[in-house]
Amino acid sequence: MLSRSAKLQYRDRLTMRVLRQRMGVFALSCALLLCMGQPLAAPADTLAVVVPKTQGGKIGSLVDLSLIYWRKKLYWSEGVRMQPVNLPTDSPQRRQFSQRVLGSLPEAQAEYWNEVYYHGTTPPHVVSSQEAVLRYVADTPGGIGYVDACKVDARVKAVAWLLGDGSFTTSPPPLNCSP
Numbered sequence: 001m002l003s004r005s006a007k008l009q010y011r012d013r014l015t016m017r018v019l020r021q022r023m024g025v026f027a028l029s030c031a032l033l034l035c036m037g038q039p040l041a042a043p044a045d046t047l048a049v050v051v052p053k054t055q056g057g058k059i060g061s062l063v064d065l066s067l068i069y070w071r072k073k074l075y076w077s078e079g080v081r082m083q084p085v086n087l088p089t090d091s092p093q094r095r096q097f098s099q100r101v102l103g104s105l106p107e108a109q110a111e112y113w114n115e116v117y118y119h120g121t122t123p124p125h126v127v128s129s130q131e132a133v134l135r136y137v138a139d140t141p142g143g144i145g146y147v148d149a150c151k152v153d154a155r156v157k158a159v160a161w162l163l164g165d166g167s168f169t170t171s172p173p174p175l176n177c178s179p
Contacts, residue, residue, distance in 0.1 A: 047146045047149060058170070062100075070102065071124070083143045085136045138155035
């Protein structure tokens with residue numbers, strides 16, 4: 001007969017296993033929706049992916065951007081360590097970016113970051129506003145972030161765009177920015 005603490009440990013392991021399976025099903029469902037071209041949210045404004053003005057690296061695809069933000073691609077082509085930055089989880093831009101690039105909402109990514117943290121991988125920095133993203137990227141060698149495309153200024157350069165229709169491009173799109 002198992003002791004009370006052994007029963008509780010066994011129950012906790014079963015609970016975690018069920019949670020992991022449910023997260024896997026959720027992630028797979030999100031990926032399938034993305035593959036089918038179904039938007040996960042209503043179309044929103046265009047987001048620009050920004051890097052320091054002097055940064056030479058490029059973002060070739062949505063997969064590259066995803067690898068950077070999952071911290072699986074760590075260095076720019078010239079050897080500078082990538083320093084991704086995120087907005088807060090409740091930011092509309094963060095939610096839009098997470099759904100399109102990472103295939104899930106920020107809240108659903110917590111388990112992943114908890115797991116990889118114990119292997120020495122830390123999540124991207126989080127700053128409080130789009131202005132803070134621009135400052136961080138401008139002042140941080142290897143910095144990369146995202147902001148509303150109309151917020152991009154001379155401190156940074158945009159290297160990719162996530163359009164309101166869900167597409168990704170490395171060519172500057174036409175923007176309708178109000179003054």
